[in-house]
Amino acid sequence: MAELVPVEDAGDPRLADYRDLRDVELRKNLEAEHGLFLAEGEKVVRRAVEAGYRPRSFLMAERWLDGLADVLESTDAPCFVVPEDLAEEVTGFHVHRGALASLERQPLPTLWSVLEDARSILVLEDIVDHTNVGAIFRSGAALGFDAVLLAPRCADPLYRRSIKVGMGAVFSMPWTRLDDWFEALPSLSQLGFTTIALTLAEDAVDVAEAVRGVDKVALVLGSEGHGLSARWEAMADKRAIIPMAPGIDSLNVAAATAVACYVTSHR
Amino acid sequence: MAELVPVEDAGDPRLADYRDLRDVELRKNLEAEHGLFLAEGEKVVRRAVEAGYRPRSFLMAERWLDGLADVLESTDAPCFVVPEDLAEEVTGFHVHRGALASLERQPLPTLWSVLEDARSILVLEDIVDHTNVGAIFRSGAALGFDAVLLAPRCADPLYRRSIKVGMGAVFSMPWTRLDDWFEALPSLSQLGFTTIALTLAEDAVDVAEAVRGVDKVALVLGSEGHGLSARWEAMADKRAIIPMAPGIDSLNVAAATAVACYVTSHR
Known part of the structure; x- marks a missing residue:
């Protein structure tokens, strides 16, 4: 007591x-x-x-x-x-x-333990806004994702505002932080994940097409301002986009993640 | 100058x-x-x-x-x-x-002028958070929605934070405020819209099923805390849900809207 x-x-x-x-x-x-x-x-x-x-x-x-x-x-x-x-x-x-x-805080789990039974994961590069990190955890948890991996510079999911916006999803969703930013995506590919970067790149295909028939999916999301690093964008197995109305820049990263999680959960 | x-x-x-x-x-x-x-x-x-x-x-x-x-x-x-x-x-x-x-500010346009050529619209009841209002405008604009209607007590889309989060979508997206909260949904039905309330109600069907084959859609969204009023929930033509993982309360309203807009734009 x-x-x-x-x-x-x-x-x-x-x-x-x-x-x-x-x-x-x-x-x-x-x-x-x-x-x-x-x-x-x-x-x-x-x-x-x-x-x-x-x-x-x-x-x-x-x-x-x-x-x-x-x-x-x-x-x-x-x-x-x-x-x-x-x-x-x-x-x-x-x-x-x-x-x-x-x-x-607890020691972060190993990448291995987080990925062991995972079939759908989110990989966040440099999301800086705690509100977005929380919203992404919440959407991932609600839409059937199994784990979240964070690049070394991604904002803290245990920051008060992340937790609050995520309604505590950060407690139920397995997650850890990647040590090796440079080799992160190739490592995931070697572990059997198809890494799919959400991006506005020229060669990006419709996300629904990108996930179709894929077994183990890693959706890769970049920072709010400038998106993914050139390295991560290039190293992803596929580049995908959520088709948008003409003249619109982009969706907010949390909204894009929710849509991409939904589409992926229906693959 | x-x-x-x-x-x-x-x-x-x-x-x-x-x-x-x-x-x-x-x-x-x-x-x-x-x-x-x-x-x-x-x-x-x-x-x-x-x-x-x-x-x-x-x-x-x-x-x-x-x-x-x-x-x-x-x-x-x-x-x-x-x-x-x-x-x-x-x-x-x-x-x-x-x-x-x-x-x-400019005088708000009439409901008639906002709806004249609209096929997909969002109807926001009492969303209180300006961040959510902005994110909803941005998602609606990106995912092909034609207009937004606001209940009398919905937060202001021209508040600084709404505009900023929406990246100015509130300037390009036609919108106005409903005068008559009580009759709002029946009026939209009379104008040929199928009003579809996003809710966790018992009789809610999968949103993908709810929008299938529908011509003019009005997606109806409630407040962050307690959702839609009993009146609006009951008066909507359909009640719909985004299927979620067991044990998860709900998606954030902005994330739910993004998913629902995506699904509706693919109807």
Whole structure:
């Protein structure tokens, strides 16, 4: 059972995990250094704990205690109970879903264990926006994908906003980070995946055609601004496009991923 | 030719249109009262002006003038040229895409004119998130939809963030707001549209099946949290779902819309 610890002072050092949640750079450093991540909202906090992430602590106003009673029952981590305005003072924003938890990151699984039984996977190169990363995990999970691989520079799926937008899909979907950006796609091909890059390249074919009859598919997605690197675009087994109306630049990467996942799940 | 007006004082009343851009409630009031909206970034500013919206003024640091020279050439609105840190002081955030424009809203077109030649339309009930509204416009435009209708309480497509996420699709896509929430769907049915509500309702059929063989389609989308109102869900001609993996709640509304638009465009 979590010990309930009333805290009245925003400067209390025990609240260090929850400071300045809107400052992305500061959070990146703090979370990497201490091996933690933050979950926000009753549903997401519950999913994180149920997925096996060990809580370091919780922070919430008194009125959220009941909703998370079963979760608090299951752990020995302290639960800091604070006035609502103190939560805002510490975190830097209005915590409208109430509960926060700080949880321990786990060592990333090996590529091998993530891919072992996978038939449909997403490979994200340099997606920089946490909202997009979260939305992509959620769409992949909903549309029957088995795993997500991240290039070394892809944004963190355990960043608070990724988790929130993904509705915790990052806890249920197996994922890991690729060590070797340069050889990533050839390695996947060797493992039996057909790597299909979503791109506006000249030789891109309709994605429905690209996935047809393919057994193990790796959909490869590039960054929001300039898309895939030249290396990844060239090394993919196929280049594919979602056919679009004339005069439109492109779909948002999260929307394109949802469509491509749908098409792939119907291959 | 826009007159270039150097401004050095963040309190200058001529910058009133650009104040506190991160304060959603304040902006809603200010923009409604003055009939204006804000466009951000060279590409989006250009698209707004080219789409026929009349600029009230521009605000940018000197280094952005060249990129928008042709746009500034085409108007008599003043262009306030400011130091970079002053732009941030006025707007409340770092304007990383440089140029801002304040433009006049136009009277909304009639439902009749928006629907006249439309075969595929989106109908948004109470989408509250501007990011989602923008993403939905962008997906609809890319995937061949002809128009968007908004329920009275749907978030504003001309809000800065909607425009930015939509990459200006709100300027090219015909849209208007429905006056009559209660009779909206029956009216569309009378106009020959098959209204198809995306929902998790028990009697929802696969969206691919729902749209098959339908001529004029109206895809009906509900709010992020609780989905469609009971009235709209009941009054739609069909209820449809995107088939999902077991144990997953739902797709994000923008992702679901992208998939549904794709499926509908292939009907």
